[in-house]
Amino acid sequence: MDDKVAAKPDQAAIASPRRSPSQQRSRERVERMLAAASALIAEQGSDAMRMGEVAERAGVSIGSLYQFFPDKRAIVWALAERYTAESQACIAAALKDVGDKDGLRQAFSELVDIYYQLFLAEPVMRDIWSSTQADKALRELELADSRANAEFLAAALKRIRPDADPIELETAAFLVWQMGEAAVRLAISVERDEGDRLVAAYKRMALRELVGE
Amino acid sequence: MDDKVAAKPDQAAIASPRRSPSQQRSRERVERMLAAASALIAEQGSDAMRMGEVAERAGVSIGSLYQFFPDKRAIVWALAERYTAESQACIAAALKDVGDKDGLRQAFSELVDIYYQLFLAEPVMRDIWSSTQADKALRELELADSRANAEFLAAALKRIRPDADPIELETAAFLVWQMGEAAVRLAISVERDEGDRLVAAYKRMALRELVGE
DNA sequence: CGCAAAATGTGATTAATCCTCACATTTGCA
DNA sequence: TGCAAATGTGAGGATTAATCACATTTTGCG
Numbered sequence: 001m002d003d004k005v006a007a008k009p010d011q012a013a014i015a016s017p018r019r020s021p022s023q024q025r026s027r028e029r030v031e032r033m034l035a036a037a038s039a040l041i042a043e044q045g046s047d048a049m050r051m052g053e054v055a056e057r058a059g060v061s062i063g064s065l066y067q068f069f070p071d072k073r074a075i076v077w078a079l080a081e082r083y084t085a086e087s088q089a090c091i092a093a094a095l096k097d098v099g100d101k102d103g104l105r106q107a108f109s110e111l112v113d114i115y116y117q118l119f120l121a122e123p124v125m126r127d128i129w130s131s132t133q134a135d136k137a138l139r140e141l142e143l144a145d146s147r148a149n150a151e152f153l154a155a156a157l158k159r160i161r162p163d164a165d166p167i168e169l170e171t172a173a174f175l176v177w178q179m180g181e182a183a184v185r186l187a188i189s190v191e192r193d194e195g196d197r198l199v200a201a202y203k204r205m206a207l208r209e210l211v212g213e
Numbered sequence: 214m215d216d217k218v219a220a221k222p223d224q225a226a227i228a229s230p231r232r233s234p235s236q237q238r239s240r241e242r243v244e245r246m247l248a249a250a251s252a253l254i255a256e257q258g259s260d261a262m263r264m265g266e267v268a269e270r271a272g273v274s275i276g277s278l279y280q281f282f283p284d285k286r287a288i289v290w291a292l293a294e295r296y297t298a299e300s301q302a303c304i305a306a307a308l309k310d311v312g313d314k315d316g317l318r319q320a321f322s323e324l325v326d327i328y329y330q331l332f333l334a335e336p337v338m339r340d341i342w343s344s345t346q347a348d349k350a351l352r353e354l355e356l357a358d359s360r361a362n363a364e365f366l367a368a369a370l371k372r373i374r375p376d377a378d379p380i381e382l383e384t385a386a387f388l389v390w391q392m393g394e395a396a397v398r399l400a401i402s403v404e405r406d407e408g409d410r411l412v413a414a415y416k417r418m419a420l421r422e423l424v425g426e
Numbered sequence: 427c428g429c430a431a432a433a434t435g436t437g438a439t440t441a442a443t444c445c446t447c448a449c450a451t452t453t454g455c456a
Numbered sequence: 457t458g459c460a461a462a463t464g465t466g467a468g469g470a471t472t473a474a475t476c477a478c479a480t481t482t483t484g485c486g
Contacts (some may be wrong), residue, residue, distance in 0.1 A: 019433075019434085021431070021433095021434090022432095022433075022434095023434075023481090023482065023483085025433095025434080025481085025482080026433080026434060026435095029434090029435090045349065047348075049254065049346060049400075050471095050473090051472075051473060051474080052470070052472075052473090053410045055389075060435080060476080061435060061436045061437060062437065062473090062475095063434095063435060063436050063437065063474095063475085063476085064434075064435055064436075065474095066474065066475075067433095067434070067435075068475090070474095071473075071474075072474090095444080122458065130346050130347045130352075131347055133343050133346045133347065134256065134260060134343045134344055134346065135260075135274070136349035139343075139402075143403075147453090161244060166324075167410075170415075171407070171410045171414050172414055175396065175399075175410070175411050175414050175418070176418075177393060178395060178396070178399050179396070179415075181396075182392060182395035183388065183391070183392065184393060186388075186391050189352075189356060190356075194384070197332060197380075197384045198384060198388050201384050201385055201388045202388060202392075204422075205388070205389075205392075205418065205421075205422045208418075208419075208421060208422070209418045209421070211424075232463085234463090235463095236444075236452095236453065236454085236461070236462065236463075238452085238453080238462095238463080238464080239463060240466095242463090242464090263442095263443070263444090264444065264445080265443080266442090273464080273465090274464065274465045274466060275444090275445080275465080275466065276446085276464060276466065277462095277463075277464055277465075278445095279444095279445065279446075280462095280463070280464075282446075283445095284444080285444070285445090287458095321435085347439095370482050376484095419464075
């Protein structure tokens with residue numbers, strides 16, 4: 001969050017970076033901008049979020065907004081980056097020391113719960129995900145992030161089943177991971193009790209795939 | 214496709230319906246509009262699709278476009294409706310007469326392949342799905358469609374396992390169905406051979422969940 | 427301090443784009 | 457034929473993302 005978006009020159013359509021805040025004052029203003037954007041997204045969705053409204057609510061001018069964010073997507077992206085960084089750390093920690101089946105079972109189960117709760121509690125996350133999907137560049141970055149997370153799972157699997165085909169394990173981990181993201185997004189879009197059932201069913205299915213019956 | 218969008222008065226933001234074409238001439242023009250839109254979406258994505266460009270490519274004026282489509286989303290929606298109607302018929306037919314485990318195994322496997330091929334062949338479908346995700350009203354309509362499809366699967370499951378808890382079977386069918394959609398969308402966004410592996414892994418996982426080992 | 431340069435702040439303005447509307451043309455039909 | 461309904465048109469209204477020329481504040485340094 002401190003420095004500019006990592007350069008991806010091959011990837012089209014990532015707008016030119018802007019100045020990053022170096023003074024205390026501007027850093028606080030950027031925080032206010034992000035907070036305003038987050039609130040507006042939670043209220044109306046990122047599509048309905050107006051740049052003028054973000055500026056007004058943050059108590060800054062339009063120009064200041066564009067001083068630090070090259071365009072509207074960049075604001076959504078900055079928020080998404082925070083959430084993914086947060087969950088990424090969580091995931092790595094949870095899976096790092098898994099060494100046997102029962103450990104994986106427990107860690108995975110907790111991970112899914114955390115993810116589910118996170119989405120339930122943060123309406124912004126759902127919306128951010130939607131707009132990420134609609135944008136090619138952001139979608140590919142999110143896919144890369146998901147792949148990185150799946151790698152942690154694959155690493156744990158390889159420790160548990162060292163004799164299995166690594167490619168198979170990687171495929172299984174990636175698939176299960178993506179299925180989990182889809183399951184959670186599905187679960188939060190239906191009634192709470194049905195959502196709970198779906199998440200529970202997903203856990204059973206995923207664990208059966210990962211560590212067997 | 215013949216008549217107006219079904220009324221959903223509670224659901225905000227579905228724009229007011231327009232006249233539906235009754236003369237031969239206008240029906241052909243509407244076809245040209247949809248074809249133009251489809252081509253543009255395939256080229257640049259539905260977000261980058263410009264109404265003026267659709268009109269120009271279809272050889273009609275902007276006004277004519279808005280004569281039959283209340284807004285931009287309606288065009289995307291009309292295309293999505295065609296695809297989903299097509300696949301819905303396919304799904305119902307494939308699952309209608311399934312009565313035992315082997316029948317389900319085969320029908321399900323074929324269904325997944327068809328779905329996968331459909332997405333591989335039609336770049337428009339992927340894009341339509343993306344924009345559907347970004348739009349609350351369309352997302353809920355798509356969810357309803359998916360639920361309907363899962364019902365066919367649930368019905369087959371109930372015939373095969375009449376003693377099992379119906380709620381459990383419905384949950385499993387819905388989850389497996391959604392996981393399938395997610396798996397296919399994932400598969401088409403990666404390299405072809407990895408996509409094939411992912412779809413194959415999904416099939417295994419889904420069938421294990423549906424009919425056991 | 428004094429002061430120049432860099433960083434930051436501003437909002438009227440530009441440009442792009444969706445969509446409307448008043449009016450023109452064509453078609454169906456008695 | 458003649459009229460009403462259906463269809464066709466494109467200039468222009470309205471919205472909004474993003475720019476840019478200029479004002480203000482902070483920082484670094486002798």
